[in-house]
Amino acid sequence: MSILEVTGVGKGFRGLRALSDVDFRVDQGEILGIIGPNGAGKTTLFNVVCGAIAPDTGTVTFGGRDVTGAKPHRIARAGMVRTFQLMRPFASMTVQENVALAAQHERLPARRLRDGSMEIVERVGLGDWAHRPATELPTAGLKRLELARALAMKPRVLLLDEVLAGLVPSEREPVLDLLADLREQDGTTLLFIEHIMAAVMRLSDRVLVLDQGRVLATGSAEEVTSDPRVIEAYLGEEPGDAEA
Numbered sequence: 373m374s375i376l377e378v379t380g381v382g383k384g385f386r387g388l389r390a391l392s393d394v395d396f397r398v399d400q401g402e403i404l405g406i407i408g409p410n411g412a413g414k415t416t417l418f419n420v421v422c423g424a425i426a427p428d429t430g431t432v433t434f435g436g437r438d439v440t441g442a443k444p445h446r447i448a449r450a451g452m453v454r455t456f457q458l459m460r461p462f463a464s465m466t467v468q469e470n471v472a473l474a475a476q477h478e479r480l481p482a483r484r485l486r487d488g489s490m491e492i493v494e495r496v497g498l499g500d501w502a503h504r505p506a507t508e509l510p511t512a513g514l515k516r517l518e519l520a521r522a523l524a525m526k527p528r529v530l531l532l533d534e535v536l537a538g539l540v541p542s543e544r545e546p547v548l549d550l551l552a553d554l555r556e557q558d559g560t561t562l563l564f565i566e567h568i569m570a571a572v573m574r575l576s577d578r579v580l581v582l583d584q585g586r587v588l589a590t591g592s593a594e595e596v597t598s599d600p601r602v603i604e605a606y607l608g609e610e611p612g613d614a615e616a
């Protein structure tokens with residue numbers, strides 16, 4: 373059964389069609405990679421799916437319920453959680469406190485909140501940083517913290533917006549392992565926007581290609597990356613954007 377169904381979604385910003393008639397489904401436990409040139413509408417799609425912006429047309433169904441236009445916190449509490457392309461942790465708090473804050477909606481007793489958040493901090497590999505101010509984290513650490521904060525919401529569906537951007541290859545590996553583990557161990561459904569093709573190839577069961585707000589292709593990573601229309605869409609991009 374599809375856990376997420378997007379039907380006929382369109383969104384315009386003044387004259388610009390950021391999304392046009394976007395249709396796709398994601399099965400429970402599936403990993404869907406989302407690729408496309410800069411400005412294709414990938415982040416806008418996440419914004420619509422998670423309730424940050426209401427679409428002009430179309431519907432978003434999560435777990436069989438229509439959540440189109442629902443408030444982001446409601447969608448998050450229902451189990452669909454996203455990470456942000458730009459990370460903004462609470463500067464005055466430690467890494468662990470930042471994660472605890474994200475878990476707070478569960479109204480857990482203080483001790484369980486602390487233990488639970490510590491477990492997540494360790495799971496993302498930030499154990500040594502737990503009690504240091506979040507502002508001291510380097511980029512790779514901030515990315516992990518962003519992931520940890522999303523995990524603290526116990527997502528059934530997790531949407532990741534370029535979690536690997538700005539990481540060197542050796543820093544990407546543990547994050548990819550963690551994402552694979554989330555599906556294997558926790559059964560989490562993942563949608564991930566990513567420019568790093570090696571990661572898309574390794575992780576995705578299926579890939580959705582967006583171009584100029586439209587779904588250009590869907591299929592296995594091999595299928596879409598050998599599709600002439602997809603190659604065409606990427607022509608004129610900065611070489612680094614489709615980094616191997």
Ligand SMILES: Nc1ncnc2c1ncn2[C@@H]1O[C@H](COP(=O)(O)OP(=O)(O)OP(=O)(O)O)[C@@H](O)[C@H]1O
Nearest residue numbers: 385388390408409410411412413414415416417457
């Ligand atoms: N709030 C907004 N107001 C006006 N235009 C917007 C807004 N958000 C996005 N856009 C425009 O919509 C288009 C799609 O943007 P979006 O951020 O979704 O692209 P993207 O595929 O995530 O790109 P990137 O790979 O660079 O992150 C772009 O032309 C962008 O400038």
Ligand SMILES: [Mg+2]
Nearest residue numbers: 414415416457
């Ligand atoms: Mg984006």
